[in-house]
Structure formats: structure tokens, C-alpha cells
Amino acid sequence: MTDQLSLTKPNFYDQDFNLWLENTINSLKEGKLLEVDYDHLIEELEGMGRSEKNAIKSNLRILLMHLLKYQYQPEKRSNSWRYTITEHRQRIRDSLETSPSLIPFLKEIFDKCYQDSRRLASDDTGLSINNFPPDCPFTFDEVLYLD
Numbered sequence: 001m002t003d004q005l006s007l008t009k010p011n012f013y014d015q016d017f018n019l020w021l022e023n024t025i026n027s028l029k030e031g032k033l034l035e036v037d038y039d040h041l042i043e044e045l046e047g048m049g050r051s052e053k054n055a056i057k058s059n060l061r062i063l064l065m066h067l068l069k070y071q072y073q074p075e076k077r078s079n080s081w082r083y084t085i086t087e088h089r090q091r092i093r094d095s096l097e098t099s100p101s102l103i104p105f106l107k108e109i110f111d112k113c114y115q116d117s118r119r120l121a122s123d124d125t126g127l128s129i130n131n132f133p134p135d136c137p138f139t140f141d142e143v144l145y146l147d
Contacts, residue, residue, distance in 0.1 A: 012037070013037060013040040020037065020040070023035075024036055024037060024040075024041055052095060052099060052102065053102070053105060055091070055095065056092060056095050056096075056102060056105070056106055056109075057109055057113060059088045059091045059092050059095075060088075060092060060106065060109065060110070060113045060117075060143075061113045061116050061117050061120060062084065062088050062117075062120075063084075063085060063088035063089060063092065063117075063143060064113060064114050064116075064117035064136070064138075064143065065117040065120040065121045065124065066081050066084045066085045066088070067085060067138060067143065068117060068118065068121040068132050069081060069121055069124065069125060070082075070085065071137070072121075072125075072127070072131060072132060073125060073127075089143075089144060089145075092106070092144060093144060093145075107140065110136070110140060110143075111136065114135075114136040118132045118134075
């Protein structure tokens with residue numbers, strides 16, 4: 001089956017992604033740079049960067065939402081909320097450990113994610129969005145490192 005597929009076919013990437021990936025890796029390892037499908041390789045690398053940023057953004061929103069719920073609904077605190085806070089802190093820290101260059105991105109999106117988390121917390125709790133302060137009551141370090 002493998003020999004029927006060719007890197008020169010424009011749809012090779014779409015026919016068998018895993019095989020395309022293996023061939024691309026082997027071509028790079030062997031220095032066969034003329035065999036590399038650079039257009040799709042670039043597309044995949046760009047997608048990886050976007051995915052990593054989207055994951056950090058999502059984890060930050062969830063973390064901030066649960067911190068708000070935890071602070072503004074103390075009577076409803078649960079182990080589940082504490083677990084979610086710990087889990088999403090760890091996910092963000094893991095991403096930053098692997099890619100410390102994402103720290104400026106995280107700081108850049110922090111305020112926007114806080115605003116998103118206010119809406120999420122309001123929707124989740126049934127409380128008015130005005131119950132949650134317009135400016136984040138937590139510092140960057142408190143959000144990521146205070147356990």
C-alpha cells in the first residue's frame with residue numbers, strides 16, 4: 001500500500017496523514033529535503049502553535065471562572081471546584097514549562113480571559129455578572145501559583 005502512495009501526489013497529505021507524517025519525519029532525518037512537503041509541514045507547525053495558545057486560553061478561562069465561583073460562593077465550595085482549580089493551574093504550568101515563550105502571550109490575554117470568565121461564572125452560577133468585579137481580583141501569580 002505504501003508504495004502506491006507518492007509524496008508527489010498533491011493529495012498525499014489527505015490520503016493518509018499518519019503515513020505523510022512518518023515520511024516527512026524520515027525525509028527530514030535523512031536529509032532528503034527535496035522530498036519534504038513544506039506547504040503542509042508549515043501548515044501543521046502553525047496549527048500546533050495555535051492549538052497550544054488556544055489550550056492555554058481555555059485553561060485560563062476555566063481557572064479564573066472557578067476562582068471567581070470559589071471566592072464569591074463560599075457556601076457552595078466543593079472538592080470538585082478545588083480539583084478543577086488545581087487541574088487547570090497544572091495544565092497551564094505544564095504548558096509554560098514546555099514552552100516558556102508563551103508567558104508573554106498568557107499575560108497578554110489575561111484581562112480578556114478574565115472578562116470571559118466573569119460571563120462564564122455568571123452563566124454557571126446564575127449570579128449577575130455585576131457580582132463579579134470588572135477588574136480581576138487576583139494577581140497573575142495568585143492565579144497560577146497560589147494553591
